[in-house]
Structure formats: structure tokens, C-alpha cells
Amino acid sequence: MSKEPVAVTGIGQTKHVAARRDVSIAGLVREAAIRALADAELTWADIDAVVIGKAPDFFEGVMMPELYLADALGAVGKPMLRVHTAGSVGGSTALVAANLVAARVHGTVLTLAFEKQSESNAMWGLSLPIPFQQPLLAGAGGFFAPHVRAYMRRSGAPDTIGSLVAYKDRRNALKNPYAHLHEHDITLEKVLASPMLWDPIRYSETCPSSDGACAMVLTDRAGAARAPRPPAWLLGGAMRSEPTLFAGKDFVSPQAGKDCAADVYRQAGIADPRRDIDAVEMYVPFSWYEPMWLENLGFAAEGEGWKLTESGVTALDGDLPVNMSGGVLSTNPIGASGMIRFAEAALQVRGQAGEHQVDGARRVLGHAYGGGSQFFSMWLVGSAPPGS
Amino acid sequence: MPEVLSAPLVLEFPFTRSLGPVQSAFLTGLRERVVLGVRTTDGRVLVPPVEYDPVTAEEIHDLVEVAPTGTVTTWAWNHAPRRGQPLATPFAWVLVRLDGADTALLHALDAPGPDAVRTGMRVRVRWAEERTGAITDIACFEPHDGEPAQPGDSTGAFADPLRGIVAPARLDYTYSPGRAQTAYIGALSARRIVGERCPSCRKVYVPPRGACPTCGLATAEQVEVGPRGTVTTFCIVNIKAKNLDIEVPYVYAHIALDGADLALHARIGGIPYDRVRMGLRVEPVWTEGARYPDHYRPTSEPDADYETYKELL
């Protein structure tokens, strides 16, 4: 028996900001969920199950969100699941929800991811004082910066590529009303002049710390037929994992990322991603990851990704726009960031992305990664149902 | 086999929580000696109140005051109170349905012993003398043999409402690094760096973790590596971390020790930070009494060729 086609018929986000002191965590997730239901013109009674994801527990100290948030998400009397995969969790959560529809376990599923970074300290969560170990010296940026240097050495990319990405994404964010950072006076010169935090990573090339939530309504063909607005159709979705550290690990282009993308392309019948995919929302918490992931995802040959960035191919009006929403560099509620990528990809193929819409986007990839580049989740969504 | 190391690991953090309208009113009410519930769509009064109707999922905010007296609906005796619990002497955990409420609130009951507690007994709130807007503003419950108290008519509007709270969390673990790391740490005390080799893929892991992450096999064969190695990649850290007594800028590097198949992470010293480069040959610098090398410094060898370490970044 073939899989049930899965459609995205509702999308909701909060306006992402540094601190939402006016709402509880329940109030925050509720806001995104209500907006997704309104977009799909559904009520709580139409939802068969809820799948929720969030950042690792120490990041905000909520150990059982599925328990705490069941009534806020209308899940009483329904199945409720929680997904964990570090920073990629928003993507994995959406895929677990999609699989429930594809397997015909449920007809319509609400999926949601969130984080209130203002109520905790992710840096603390990442540097727990483990006995007998030397304290980690550098935090998240320090963990990823040596890999960026390795990419620069391997590819011969000019030093300025990271700043070009940051400038592009922050400019794109100005067209996205939900983005956290709206830096109206940003210039490339300012990005290039921002201080080096973890050389080769500059301050302006790093993501902010945000409070926010994102929700989607996923449904079957019957649900899509009743939808008031054009749905996004799932053409392929996959997850892959690998250890954080192992002999032979390629941090610049992890094997799990390549395998995950290949699986998605196989499901969707994509022979040449550069030709067949119109735009990408990828997880870029430090700007240099744009050229790195362009290679890992097969949009450029090894060592060539930075050329797409430099020549403007990844700009909003380029031939392969990347992070039209402003990306993680402009909005980072960690637990929700992966789902925002997936939701923004869906908005594009629905033609609902507003000012940051890519004209005629028919197939768009959403991408997330997490941990020490060890979890990957991706989906490709299209404006037409699979097989059409 | 030598005894495996273990040590206490305490994780604690003062998480903050924004309250939202309903919890803000409830906790501010406690500060003012008022217990509030919320009325659901079907007319029940839930205490403590919630933001969303558990039956219809609708947002609810019709706050109603209930009485500070009520009935125990069930209980359990706590023989040995722990740190941070409401009372220091043995007490009963009770669910109390306050007069005017349809659901019960969990709290402590001050009673002389389990024989003095029963389901159905009448109790009343004992307020804390100093109240800040927290569940501990109710110090505990105590037996009550008078009439039910009359609730006031608060609807949850207070001057200077509480918007957020600090919710400190603390976890106490006993941490053990396991056999392989215990052996590694033991060797370090003799200033030797000893990894373990996978019996299948023959890769040498430093520090060893007792199993090969690729093959899933236990490792046992010990292999001394280094002490010299090659800087495979690095970053220059310009932000000073709390609790770390290291001057910035400093270089945080991946170092492939000679004979190891995975780079370890350490600080580079003994050279200006802006002269550190990929391929630099380094050796450990030990300080008296420290478990790990303090940092690595350049040797006088020529730089390693990129081809020799490009798989070890």
C-alpha cells in the first residue's frame, strides 16, 4: 500500500523577539498554534494528534513539555508525542508528525516547536561541569569556528564570504515581519567591521538568542481538499544521525547530511538539486555554514559552495535563493529554528511568504541540523502533490 | 581492574519563568492572602488555575476567589522531609479541595503523625509571614474544626502584580567516567597520554570512551600516543568566559597527537596567538598538581604537511 500524501495546510509563528515576558511558555506555544489553526481554518476538534519538539532540557529547564503543555495545545484525550534531536528538533518533529499522516495513523496532526531562550542560558546548558574533564574553553561559537577555518583551508574561499551571507540574511529579515532582528541600518561595511569573537567568526556572523514558537497543521488528501488556501505537499523527508566525534568524521561536510539529502532527493525524484529545486531554507547559525551546507546538500561541488554565495546566486533575487526569511542568523529560538525552516519552505511553495516570496517557487528544501553536526532532518515541499 | 572513578556532579540553575495573566494573578493573590481559581466553560472552578480549559481547550480567564478552608481528598505521610520541602519535620502530603473549588491543590499538612490524618478531614491555610508571590506563601495546611471560611470577592486584579518568578532547579548526580577514562586519567598522573585501539577498525581513540563509536565494539588494547602532535585547525577566542581564568585572546585548537586517529581539543601557548597556524607541531606543557596539560606549545620541528593531517581536522 502506498503512503498517504501529506499536505501542509496551516502555518503559524510568533513574532520572534529577545524576550516575551508577557506570556508563559504555554501562552507562547498557544499563539503559534492558534495562528496555524486559523490559517487552515480548523478548530481544536479537527486535530487528531499533537507532536511537539523543543531544545535539550537544560536549555530552558522544562523537562516534560508534553505534560505541561497538553491543555494549551488542545491535546487532552488525544495522542501527544515529544521529539528530541538537539538543534534539528524542529525539523525532526515535523517529520514525525508527517509520518503519522503518511502512515494513515492520523488524518490531521498539529506539530509545534518552541523555545524561550530568555528564561535560561543555552551557554550554561552547553558547558556543564563534568567531573574529571577539562572545562570546555570556548562555547558554541568556539566549537564551530575551527570547522569554519577547516572549510576555508579546504575550499580556498575568500575571508569575506561569511560577511556576505550575514549581510544578505539580515537584509532578507527586513522583509519578514516575524524575524527577530530587523537591522534597518545594516551595511556590508558594518558586518565586515564587527569584532571577531571566535576568529574566523565575527559577531555579526552569529545568530541571536530568541523567544519564539512555530506550528504547522499537516493533513491527508481529504484534509487538503477542504483547505481554504493552497497547501504545500511533502515530496520527500528524511532524518540521519551520526556520532558527534569519531575517527574519520568530516565536520565540514558530514556523511549523515549527505545521506539525508540523497534520501530526500530519491523520494522526490530530484536528479539535479541545483536545477530542480527553486530555493532553500537551511539551518545557518554561523554564516559560513551557508557555503558549507550548499556543498553538503549537493547544490555545489566540494569547495565550490562559496562561489554561489559570492556571485549572488543565493540572494533573494538570485537563481537559488537561500534563507529568504532571514534564516537562523536573524531568528533563533533554538528548539523552533528547524521547524521555522520547514515552515518557511512550505510558505514559499504556497505562495504565502509575502515580501520575501520567491516568484514561482515550486519546490523548496527545508533543512535543519543539530548537536555537534550529528543530527540532520530535511524535507522537500512542492506546490503540486507528489507524482503530479 | 583498578577501581573506577566517581564524583558528585551538581547541576543547578536559576531558571526564570514569565507567568502570563492567569499564573500572575494566582501568585500575586497568594502574596495578598487570596486563593484564586479559574472558572471553566462548563462552570467548574479549578484550583490551582490553568490558562486553558482542559475540556474545550479554550482560553479561560474568569478568576474567582475560593475559601482558605477545605477538605483533604487524599494524602500520604512523609517520614523524612528533604531539603527544600515545605516543612522540616515529618508531615502529610495532601490534596486539598478548598471550599468553592472543584479540584484539589497539592500541599503539605502539619500534623503530629499519620494517625491524625484522614481523607475527609477539614483543614485551613496557614499563611507564611513573609509572602513574595509563590506557592510557599501558603506555609502549609493545618487541621480546622470550625465553620468553612467565606471567600472574598477578588477577581484577580491587584496593584503591582507579579510578572515573573525564579524557578531554581538542582540535580544531584554521582558521575562516573567509566573504566576507559579512569585508566586514561590514571596514566595522565604519570604524564603519559594513553588511548585505546578498536579491535576492528584499528583506530586509536584519545581520550578513550571504552567503545568504538563507529564499530560499536568494546576497546581494551591500550596505546600510548603523543606526546607531540599537530594543530589541525583552531580558532582565536576573543571573549572572556565566566569562571575561566584565561586571558584573551587565546588559541583553542584541535590537536592530532602522534598515533591518535581523532584530534583532541586544547589551548595553545608559548607563541603569539596570531602566529598559530594549521600544521604547527606542538607538545604538552604540564604544571605541578594539574590533571591535564595546561596547554600545548610549539616544538622546533617544521610544520606538518597538510596531506598528513587533512583527515584529522
Ligand SMILES: [Zn+2]
Ligand atoms: Zn572501530
